[in-house]
Amino acid sequence: MSRPKDASRPQARKPRGFPDKSAAMLAAERELVDAISAVYHRWGFDALDTGPFETVEALGKFLPDTDRPNDGVFALEDDDGSWIALRYDHTAPLARYVAEHRAGLPKPFRRYAAGPVWRNEKPGPFRFREFIQCDADAVGVAGPAADAEMIAIAAEAMEAAGAARGEYQIRVNSRLALDAVMEKAGVSDPAQRGTVLRALDKYDRLGREGVELLLGAGRKDESGDFTKGAGLAAEKAGLLLDFAMARAGSRAETLSGLRQLLAGNNTGERAIEEFVQIDEVLTALGVDDAAAAFDPSIVRGLDYYTGPVFEAELLRPFKDADGNEVRFGSVGGGGRYDDLVARFTGEQVPATGFSVGVSRLAAAMAAEAGGAAVGPVVVLVMDRDRVAESSAMAAELRAGGVRAETYLGSSGMRAQMKYADRRNAPAVVIVGEDERARGVVTIKDLKAGAEAAAGVEDNEAWRNERPGQFEAPCSEMVSRIREIVERA
């Protein structure tokens, strides 16, 4: 009866966060990668692939806990006892590459990379442990003009990804400005600065009240878990909150607000000057207020960035598989990282870059599109002894540029039709005794057939009508099929 449990039999279960990808998903990913890469290429970046693994030392400084190299990254011990790990982004490998080959590289060095990255952390909906990033970086360029250009590229990449202007926004801030406001608020302890930055970063999600709690005593979330706050006095927290909320209707308006907030502080003056230059270049490049805004609540990771930082936000909501609206928020980010190469060489090399998370975008678009990918034309086999004839017809279709396959299963016609339907085939080709006798082929347009059948309730009528079906001379088979495929 019931099979005995066999301990040696593995469970057919895949690890979380590594989704199986359908044909539709793969097509969406490839389209996005191609479109975004084309933008980078057009702006003068060269493609470079550094492979999936780096030494943990190369990724090292930014590991959360160097004693446990498997935390955060996927690491394994090499045969010489050293540890290597899968890259968690494209920027750290680039820094290593530049340091390793600095003598032979043109300066500035402009490079783009597209491929999977891996993060060993808790996955969630639209959040994976393996995902594709499309990354562009300019190494050896200092100054806000280079950052402004990256922002313009980010905007163009979003539009190439299918977000019209107004459906996305690049939100720009600066570490300098954050430093300035923390200086003014008297926050100097490194640990406290970290807590403050993390709190400000949550403004989007928690709003002013939530951030206020995190800057002060702390906050209890709805599950009852408590997060300790930065312990700031209300007055200091107020200044930080005013800063985080300083985004106004346009870059110019935000700037004038920041001028007042940061007045009388040296770092603040420098931050303002940086914003002014970025704004000028953005305007010159045609990046308007809808495409890129100054937003002081943008923080991004802690250790890595040294100047301007920015995030690409998708404003258009998507529907998930259950029809619920999903707001995506950030689908890409970047900024200036002047110290990353210096880790290897000791010599400071200024750099700025931007990266798009393609997998989330593709997952969203595929989920919304919902449908399966269009399948091949299926040539049915009516007479098992004449498989070769079907094979020849399928070959003729392929030679004519049509994706086609011969049905090679062992079932009857009904099952073959069901197979074609399930494959989402645009059409089937039927040649049985009748057709052979008259030198014709029967072609059935499955999509037209399904539409025409929607109103037919009577089985006999359905069978007589054979909706979507017609005969054609053998010589016209390829051209008639192509008409159908092109319409699909």
Add this chain to the structure above:
RNA sequence: GCCGCCUUAGCUCAGUUGGUUAGAGCGCUAGAUUGUGGAUCUAGAGGUCUCCCGUUCGAACCGGGAAGGCGGUACCA
């Protein structure tokens, strides 16, 4: 990592105050249909009720633990 909720057929879910053979819809397979995907009707396959331990004469149901899932939160280079 921490907190909360959940787990019965491929999917969505009923069910039993603990009592012989556990249900529905959808899906799947086959037939009605001799050469036709839809619709309709009929039949069939598919479950140690997530797992382990305990309480009990008896557990899918009660208790404890584990695993997995969902949500929140922390971290996110």
